[in-house]
Amino acid sequence: MSTSPSAPSTGPSTGVPASFRSGFACFVGRPNAGKSTLTNALVGEKVAITSSRPQTTRHAIRGVVHRPDAQLVLVDTPGLHRPRTLLGQRLNDLVRDTLTEVDVIGFCIPADQAVGPGDRYITAELAKTRTPVVAIVTKTDLMKRDAVGQQLLAVSRLADWADVVPCSAVDGFQVATVADVLTSYLPEGPPLYPAGELTDSPEETMIAELVREAALEGVRDELPHSLAVVVDEMELREGRPDDRPLLDIRAIVYVERPSQKAIVIGSGGSRLKAVGTAARAQIEALLGTPVYLDLHVKVAKDWQRDPRQLRKLGF
Numbered sequence: 001m002s003t004s005p006s007a008p009s010t011g012p013s014t015g016v017p018a019s020f021r022s023g024f025a026c027f028v029g030r031p032n033a034g035k036s037t038l039t040n041a042l043v044g045e046k047v048a049i050t051s052s053r054p055q056t057t058r059h060a061i062r063g064v065v066h067r068p069d070a071q072l073v074l075v076d077t078p079g080l081h082r083p084r085t086l087l088g089q090r091l092n093d094l095v096r097d098t099l100t101e102v103d104v105i106g107f108c109i110p111a112d113q114a115v116g117p118g119d120r121y122i123t124a125e126l127a128k129t130r131t132p133v134v135a136i137v138t139k140t141d142l143m144k145r146d147a148v149g150q151q152l153l154a155v156s157r158l159a160d161w162a163d164v165v166p167c168s169a170v171d172g173f174q175v176a177t178v179a180d181v182l183t184s185y186l187p188e189g190p191p192l193y194p195a196g197e198l199t200d201s202p203e204e205t206m207i208a209e210l211v212r213e214a215a216l217e218g219v220r221d222e223l224p225h226s227l228a229v230v231v232d233e234m235e236l237r238e239g240r241p242d243d244r245p246l247l248d249i250r251a252i253v254y255v256e257r258p259s260q261k262a263i264v265i266g267s268g269g270s271r272l273k274a275v276g277t278a279a280r281a282q283i284e285a286l287l288g289t290p291v292y293l294d295l296h297v298k299v300a301k302d303w304q305r306d307p308r309q310l311r312k313l314g315f
Contacts, residue, residue: 029108
């Protein structure tokens with residue numbers, strides 16, 4: 001999309017350029033393809049949790065990118081995959097619903113992993129939509145230039161994409177280009193969110209996700225699929241002076257088996273304490289106020305396959 005060096009004209013009484021664009025973009029890709037990290041890099045703040053574990057994202061988190069010429073609203077979805085549980089089916093349904101509601105789709109494919117069956121599965125799913133799809137080769141910082149070039153060729157052969165863009169959210173390589181390309185597919189229109197607003201996710205959802213992110217670090221591979229977090233209570237502590245507020249948060253970490261509960265708690269509660277310390281720091285940065293975080297671990301047997309328990313946990 002070309003830009004003019006002269007000052008843009010503005011619409012009547014709106015204060016935004018007449019050619020201002022606004023709309024929604026959705027990132028899809030197999031688990032751990034760098035979707036959440038790219039979302040955070042584009043927004044400039046942490047609005048989506050990241051982890052080295054697959055299937056980290058459970059909710060469609062919206063992040064808002066504010067530009068002088070546009071407002072790009074990012075929808076970060078769970079990884080699209082072949083489901084093995086009722087939870088997996090519902091996460092896929094969430095992705096498919098999102099695909100019908102956005103203006104452009106960013107298909108994230110990591111540079112450090114060969115194009116495989118998962119990528120071809122998603123390519124086939126994307127072929128069913130009329131929404132423009134931009135192929136984004138992520139994590140280019142992990143590979144040499146020649147290897148990135150080979151990956152770009154492999155990705156280009158998958159389908160007739162609207163655009164193909166390599167980038168690295170870690171070192172910032174071409175992150176601005178990704179924003180430019182996605183924005184070029186948005187319709188003209190006024191901003192959808194107020195200036196300065198970075199996400200429309202409820203605070204309770206963000207807090208629960210930050211706790212889950214902390215709990216995912218350093219655990220066995222099977223645990224992420226079995227771990228959910230719910231904020232049970234959140235209120236300011238009474239009797240505190242106005243200049244020294246303290247927010248009390250009680251959150252419950254749900255697992256599927258007693259053995260998983262032991263993993264999360266750790267020897268003498270050491271691991272749960274470390275999770276609380278890490279999560280509290282992130283929550284305080286998010287909310288801008290001191291927090292007392294009270295974590296509890298409970299077993300909800302086979303909750304990923306139980307419709308009643310899935311509803312209780314917000315899925």
